[in-house]
């Protein structure tokens with residue numbers, strides 16, 4: 001446009017350059033403001049959605065403590081902040097549009113007056129005027145369009161940058177390039193001077209060594225917070241050690257592939273979460289190629305067959321085809337636990353970790369499952385964590401932990417005789433009467 005206008009008359013060159021200069025200036029001033037306002041808006045939106053999700057996922061707690069009003073207010077605060085950020089962003093866009101339109105109108109007016117002057121002096125023909133003014137109007141339209149695009153790009157860039165910080169992080173825990181699948185022959189475990197503090201600098205586990213022989217059944221005992229679950233997580237390599245190493249059958253787990261490590265270990269935790277799929281799919285999760293007969297046999301061993309037969313979901317699926325609801329909400333804690341146990345029976349891994357595995361069961365079912373677990377444990381290396389000592393007293397060996405250290409180690413009878421930490425815990429739980 002500038003070239004075409006300059007050809008009509010060199011006088012047009014100056015206003016066109018001024019116009020372009022002003023346009024660039026407007027973008028330079030307003031685009032960063034719109035981008036910052038977009039980042040603010042995005043943050044406010046995450047906070048708002050986060051608070052809503054938090055209240056809904058904890059709806060039970062909200063109701064139990066009758067904190068509905070407080071939660072409403074909490075979300076409302078976030079909603080207000082979101083609205084104010086939204087207004088703020090739109091205000092910046094509005095300022096930008098108004099400034100641009102003012103400049104554009106002024107420039108179209110100026111060019112019109114200039115061309116009329118030049119026409120009066122005979123320097124411009126009516127045909128050239130008929131070219132200059134529509135061109136100026138066309139420039140005005142294009143500037144508006146480009147401004148929208150540029151603002152849009154920077155607006156989304158702000159949003160994307162913000163989300164990238166959350167989702168585009170490199171994996172902290174990766175297989176080494178030379179990682180080999182773990183070869184498990186017997187399932188012996190060795191914790192070799194391990195240190196781990198969840199990155200806090202100190203505490204949790206400090207220089208702990210423990211050797212568990214292949215096939216040995218070990219009970220982990222200790223006060224809550226002693227580091228028992230942490231030890232299990234480290235064995236599964238959910239975290240990398242801060243010092244020392246963990247060996248399974250002589251192979252350092254940090255040099256093995258994570259897939260092979262976790263395939264070798266079956267774990268039942270205290271609170272089992274199930275997939276929102278059918279019961280059969282959930283049981284089969286550790287071994288997708290298991291036949292229906294194997295699934296049913298595993299469920300039978302876990303005392304789950306009876307209740308599974310009666311299950312019915314809202315889509316008409318029943319028995320093994322019934323879907324369990326998100327995280328398994330349609331089942332009771334004990335039923336979920338039995339599904340989890342059936343799942344590990346089917347997985348049949350050489351190393352077994354039971355973290356309060358039977359805590360959600362009633363005594364009758366628990367004693368039955370304890371018997372089943374005894375069968376399941378045969379020939380496997382087992383680490384069982386339990387608060388109810390009666391459930392692990394029969395283990396080959398008990399490890400008593402305190403503040404991330406092993407304070408006692410031996411079979412039940414010996415530890416009771418030693419009259420130390422374990423004997424105290426035992427006396428507390430058995431009241432001194434249980435055999």
Ligand code: ADP
Pocket residue numbers: 198204222223224225226227228229230231
């Ligand atoms: P236990 O299973 O014996 O009850 P844990 O292994 O769960 O104990 O916890 C041991 C210590 O580690 C506790 O002091 C706890 O606060 C801390 N801890 C547990 N999980 C985490 C975590 N994800 N981040 C930071 N500290 C943790």
